[in-house]
Amino acid sequence: MTIRVLHVASELYPLLKTGGLADVTGALPLALVERGADVRVLLPGFPPVVAGLADLKPVARLAHPFHAHASGDEAWLEQGTLEATGVTVYVIRAPSLFDRPGNPYMDDEHVPYGDNAPRFALLGWTAAQLAQRIDPLWAPQIVHAHDWHAGLAPAYLRAAERERGRALAKSVFTVHNLAYQGIFPAQSFYQLGLPHDFFTMHGAEFYGQLSFLKTGLFFSDRLTTVSPSYAREIQTLSQGCGLDGLLRQRTHELSGILNGVDYAVWNPATDTTIAARYTPSRLTKKRDCKTALQARLGLAQHGDALLFGVVSRLTEQKGLDLLLAAVPEIVRRGGQLAVLGTGDPALEAGLLRAAHAHPESVALERGFDEALAHSIISGSDVVAVPSRFEPCGLTQMYALAYGSLPLVHRVGGLADTVVDASLENLADDLATGFVFERFEPEAIAAAIRRAFALYARRTDWRTTQQRAMRQDFGWGASAERYMALYRELAG
Missing domain, CATH: 3.40.50.2000 (Glycogen Phosphorylase B;)
Known part of the structure; x- marks a missing residue:
């Protein structure tokens, strides 16, 4: 019937x-x-x-x-x-x-x-x-x-x-x-x-x-x-x-x-909105997406800089206040941050101050642009979703599909979809991102340090990217x- x-x-x-x-x-x-x-x-x-x-x-x-x-x-x-x-x-x-x-x-x-x-x-x-x-x-x-x-x-x-x-x-x-x-x-x-x-x-x-x-x-x-x-x-x-x-x-x-995830829309092998198409076995083209994103947002053209991306409503629910507090640590370690979103005026103002203070390392695009969202997901090395609570979250699943390792708080659908890159999970071929347990500055800072540490081990990083891209959340x-x-x- x-x-x-x-x-x-x-x-x-x-x-x-x-x-x-x-x-x-x-x-x-x-x-x-x-x-x-x-x-x-x-x-x-x-x-x-x-x-x-x-x-x-x-x-x-x-x-x-x-x-x-x-x-x-x-x-x-x-x-x-x-x-x-x-x-x-x-x-x-x-x-x-x-x-x-x-x-x-x-x-x-x-x-x-x-x-x-x-x-x-x-x-x-x-x-x-x-x-x-x-x-x-x-x-x-x-x-x-x-x-x-x-x-x-x-x-x-x-x-x-x-x-x-x-x-x-x-x-x-x-x-x-x-x-x-x-x-x-x-x-x-x-x-x-x-x-x-x-x-x-x-x-x-x-x-x-x-x-x-x-x-x-x-x-x-x-x-x-x-x-x-x-x-x-x-x-x-x-x-x-x-x-x-x-x-x-x-x-x-x-x-x-x-x-x-609608993989007809979110698929780096077929996505016409991004700078270059790529697959788990042809990840070198992802670098072109990063270069194009840096150029689009006016960030320094440093291919080796660990680039964190955010596509989100700028609200406390999404944990952007916690990420904002971690910006100095990201910049100090040579990383970059690209943000697309709009919302809480205080958060927008804080991110704008960070962008003005570090124009080569931090960029904020206010509003929403579907094509730019795809560019940030594809061009970032890490996609941050540090939500206080998160019913499901789709951004981290898009990030997995694009080999942009999610950095998430262990709540809701984030807990159900991302496996932390701990030593044991890396050894057991399970890791797909970076997960912090407590919604505290020290916890997200530790997850950010783990991301930098894994990025320095390029073979392990690439293996984790490929594992993330093989996840099926269709x-x-x-x-x-x-x-x-x-x-x-x-x-």
């Missing part, structure tokens, strides 16, 4: 990307299609989404139960095709809610839009409408919602089932990052057309406010998160973000399924786990 699955999310690579969520929703549906599922994706009608879809055609008018947009504005559902993969995409056209330039979540001052509650409630409500056959030609058996933006989908589905007196579809809710919860004032709830009894401690209410994320966690049939270690960590007081009690109650319905195994979950739910 072919299982019909609707993925509900706010981003989809290559149409719209602000982080790893887009990479997942871009690659996972295709991996599921390859395993026989009938998969479609539902997205808000942000301008890049609408512009990037082919063959858009109307499906239905959306007479939704709340009125966030101006009188006379309409919302409607359209269907198109993502040409890169052939996946069918539903898009919600509501111009006053979604047709805004720039970031999909916040304005030019980095302030979240004041109407984000109804904007993303419409996403969840429309998912439930699709389960009720608003498209007469297709309805999902599984509604798979991603992160807080889609958190109300399971609740709207549960409400519709109550009203109709029968089951419509099963729901899966995936937490990509528990720290981002979609919190809104309590009065927002009563504008969204959900049953009033859903707003309780055993429901959508979270310390007197509305939490989209908690709503998804409570009302979905099954929960997943993006790595096995993170599934354990979020059930603890220290990493549960106030939701660890609920997650422990649902521990038998929670699965940690590691995200995968979507195959993860897609099989999702398929098993869907089959279980579909009965």
